[in-house]
Every structure is written in structure tokens, then in C-alpha cells.
Amino acid sequence: MPIEIIEIAKLVIGIFIISIPGYFWSLLFFQDFRQLERIAFGFVLGLGVISCGPFMLEFVLGFEITKNLMIALYLIYTLPAIILWIASLRKKGFPKLHIDNLREPKTWIILLIIVFAAVMAFLPHWSNNYFLPFHVDEWEHWTLSRAVIESGSSSIINPYIGTDIIRPLEIGFNCMTAGITWLTGSSFITIFVFMPSIIAIFISIMAFNIGERAERKFGLEAAFIVTLIPTTCRMMGPSFFVPLATGLLFLTTIMWIEQIKKLSSALFIPFFIFCVFLIHPPTALAGIIITLIYAFLLLLEKKYELAVLSLGLSLLPIAFVFLISTRWDVSLQEVIEAFLGGKLLLDMNLPKIWPSFEHLGIITWILFIIGAYFSFNKGKAIQRTITTSAIAFIVIIGLYDKLGYGVPIMYERSFMYLFLMVALIAGYGLGELGRLIYDNREELFSRRYERISNHSKIIISVTVCVILVFVAVPAHLDTQYYQMINEKDYETFTWIHDNIDNYRDDSHTYNKAVVDPFVASPFSAVTGLYIVSLSMSPLYGYNLHTEVENFLINKCVDTAFLDEHKISVIYGNCNNDNLTMIYPNFYLYPGLYEK
Secondary structure, eight states: OOOOHHHHHHHHHHHHHHHHHHHHHHHHHOSSOOHHHHHHHHHHHHHHHHHHHHHHHHHHHOOOOOHHHHHHHHHHHHHHHHHHHHHHHHHHOSOOOOGGGGGSHHHHHHHHHHHHHHHHHHHHHHHHTOOSOOSHHHHHHHHHHHHHHHHTSSSEEOTTTSOSEEOOTTHHHHHHHHHHHHHHOOOHHHHHHHHHHHHHHHHHHHHHHHHHHSSSOOHHHHHHHGGGOOOBTTTBOTTSOSHHHHHHHHHHHHHHHHHHOOHHHHTHHHHHHHHHHHHOHHHHHHHHHHHHHHHHHHHHTTOHHHHHHHHHHHHHHHHHHHHHOSTTHHHHHHHHHHHTTOOOSSOOOOOOOOOOGGGTOHHHHHHHHHHHHHHHHTOOHHHHHHHHHHHHHHHHHHHHHHHOOSOHHHHHHHHHHHHHHHHHHHHHHHHHHHHHHHHTHHHHSOGGGHHHHHTHHHHHHHHHHHHHHHHHHHHHHHOOOOOSSOHHHHHHHHHHHHHGGGGOOSSOOOOEEEOOTTTHHHHHHHHOOEESOOSSSSOTTGGGHHHHHHHHHTTTOOHHHHHHTTOOEEESOOOOTTSEEEETTEEEOTTOOOO
């Protein structure tokens, strides 16, 4: 395992540091928050600040995105909250510590669920004994985040080929990754392997907060079932450190914020939608869909002011983004064309997703149907919003799958949004099922089983959850993941990154490498070198992938190939006297004079 325990400790402590300011801001804005609400709010608000803050400071004021800027931003974000909170102590005094909460079974149950959430997110790494990123998208964002750090800008030279300026559409995620690195002192490998567990923990906490704010509580049930959301290479999910997984956290936060139904909370809706747009634009669109549905349902409850405010505030950040920047103009045009029935300029060209009830488990879907019924029968706006949103995402998937109508990326990602909604309402359904059995216990149980009937709600919930564990865990363990590199490759790539400068001089930059196109993405991510061809996303130089593979198969003997493509670094098993091996399977071609 290429990660030391001290690295994990640094990340955990750093996450605590990132969460502190938002915790204090919650003390100023919200008096009735529970502790878990304050902790989760603090974490998500912190992620929002470090994801959108650097981009906005660069865009508006021209600042470079650097470690010093991130630290300054953190201090500006932190100090006012602490000062104002200290000032408020004169009037309110120190808050009371509710130690009695530790005696409540619910406290210990949610702690167990939190641990389970972390384990489930980490399960692919654990079960495969593989402690590197799995998905090519993770390696791509590793590369882009490193490029942002090294360039100090959101507009970067293409880190794969060394030419052209690119402007990543998910720049908020790259700024957030850079911020976590700078504020925690953790390495990229630690972040990409363990951040999914941390994000999964807070998704579970937010699901708990949503359920606990409902009149008919379902916090524990929802917190548990969201831990079962699957991760696959095709649909992605919570076990990968990618923008989509982070977006799921922001979606649960937006729903929780809406549920509070206060002006002070509604003002955070545009901020979180803006942040999630910078992190993952499709999830921002999903957040707007959810908020529009919520606003409509508030109108039915005759809460007109809050409905209009939620509606207006949800659309405000997107309008703002497109007014201030042209970065997303092409994507917006493609979305408009798709909704008008036109053909996209760029399709993802990925194989079809075959929906299956097995992804969440048939029991979860049955609980969802029960929850959907009760959400319209006994639920309030938030339960109905989540249920209606699930139906909306089913419609989005169906329209694209059957009619080819819609945006490919929304079709791709709506499966995860659907799974999140289904899990939340399944939790609600489980809670209502337990209450239904408890309310009719006299008819269902004889007096002989009075003790069982009096605890029937708990027994039903625990029994169903235990069954779900025995069904879901094996299903997660059976999920297949590809491994682009092994730990030996990673060690070699790290050595190259740390030592390549020692071999450079005025005549040799040693910046461009030929490597197996399948592993080119992680190679470029870790070493920082440019490459010739990739056969995995992003497909730069894909037209050369067969030629590159043949070059490596033939032991790198074709020196003309190196000269033609100005290659000076080779990673492979070579047998060419013109090459100089400086590390196992790593060669330099000093015959190429690059200056």
C-alpha cells in the first residue's frame, strides 16, 4: 500500500480544519441546527468556498491560483465567523454541551452507519487490495488538478500534449482538489483514494439530517440506505473521487437546505448551485430540476413567497455564470440544440447502460414504491419533491434511451441522481412501513407476543437493514473494476517525477514520452510528462495508438519513430542501443536534440 498512516491522519485533520469556519457560520445564521447539521454544513460550505473562491478571484481580480491565495481565502472566510461568534457570546453566553445525546441509542446507531458508509465507499480498494485510483476520470482530474497547481491558472496548457490552452469545464473540482492538497498537506494519492469515504460519510449525514427534519422521521433509515448506492465503471458512483460523487453531496445539501424553509437558508441555494456548477455542471442542472419541483410543490402548499424565492434563486447562479464567462458557451449551445431535437456536436460514444434493479437491490426498490405512496399520502413538500425528482430522472433516462431525445451527459449521470432519490425515499418507505406495522400491532400480533409488538417498528427496520447488508455487500464485492497501473508502475512514475530534472540540460528537455496508450493517462498524471497517444479518455493522439503499441511490442527498436514524433522518454521493455536506461523499464533517448 503506497499510502502511509500519517498521510491519512493529515487528510482527516485537514478535513476538520476545512469544516471549522462553516460550523461557526452556522452558529451565526441558524440557531436551531443540531450538531450533525452544523458539522455537515461546515464541511460542504468549506468545499464550496475552496472550489469557487479561487476561480472567482482569478476571474474577477486576476489573482493566480496559488497556495498563498488559498490560505488567504481560508483566513478571510474563517476569521470573521470566529470574531462574530465570540462577539455574540456577550449576549448569549457559551452554548451548552448536550452530553445527554450520547446516551441516546440513535446517536450510536448513526455513528455505526457513518462507519459503514466509509467502509462501503472504500470497499473497491479494500476488496481488490488496490490503493490507487480505479477510473480513468480520476486520473484525468489528477492531471488537470496538478496542471492548475503548477500553472496557477484555470486556463492551462494541455497537460497531455504540451500545446494549446484548455479551460476545464469542471474547474471547481480541480480548484477544490488543489485546495484540499494545500490546506491538508496530503498527497494526491491519499486524496483520490480516501476522499470518497469522507464524501460518502457526509452524504449519509445529510440524508440523516433530511430525515430528522421531517415530521415523520426517517433519518436513520435514509442515512443507511444511501450507503448502498453502487459504484460501477460505467455509471461511476461514490467510491470514485470524481466531480459526480462530490455533486451528490451538494444535491443532498440543497434538498436539506430547502427543507429548512427559511429566508436565511434559501439564500444558500444559489451559492451551492453555483459551486456544484463549477464542480460538475450536469449535477447543477439536476439541482435546478429538484428545486423547480420543490418550488411547484410549495405553491400547492400555498407558500408562495418561499416558492418564488427558491425558483428565482436556483436560476440566478446559472444566468450569472453564462453572463460572466464564455467557458461553458459551447456546452450550453449543445444542450439547447439537444432539447430542440438537434444532434449534438460531440457525443460521448459510450456503450449503452443496461438498467437493472440489482444495482440498488430489489428490496430497496420495493421500499421506494412504498415510500413514494406515503410521500403523497402523508409526506410534505420535501418527500414529494424527492419522489417526483426520481420520476423526472426516470423520464430523462427513458427519453434518451428509447427516443434519443436529450443530452447524453444527463442520461449518463441521471442514473446516480435517480439512485440517490430512490435511496432517500426507500428510507422514508422503511420508516413508514415500520410505523404502519406498529400502529396495527394489536391486529397483527396476539397478546402472547406483546413485547415483540411493542418494538415492532425497530424490529422491522433492523431486520430489513440486516437483509440489505447481506444482499448489498456481496453485490458490491462482485463489481468488477479495471486497474490501469499497478503499484510498481506508480513507484516508477513517482521516481520519474522526482528525478527527471537531474537528467535535463540545455539540449534535452525530456518532456515527451511514449508509453502504452492504456496507461498513458496515469503516467502523465504522476510524472507530469507529455505523451504521444492515449487509448482511454481523453483520446489525444488516438490515431497513433496502434503505431505506439507496435513500437513497444518490437522492443523500441524503431529510432525513426522517436525522431519523427520528437520523443525523448520511453516507458517499456526496450532493446535499443540508442536508448539509455536510467530506471527499470524507463529510458531516455539522448540522441534527440530538442533545442
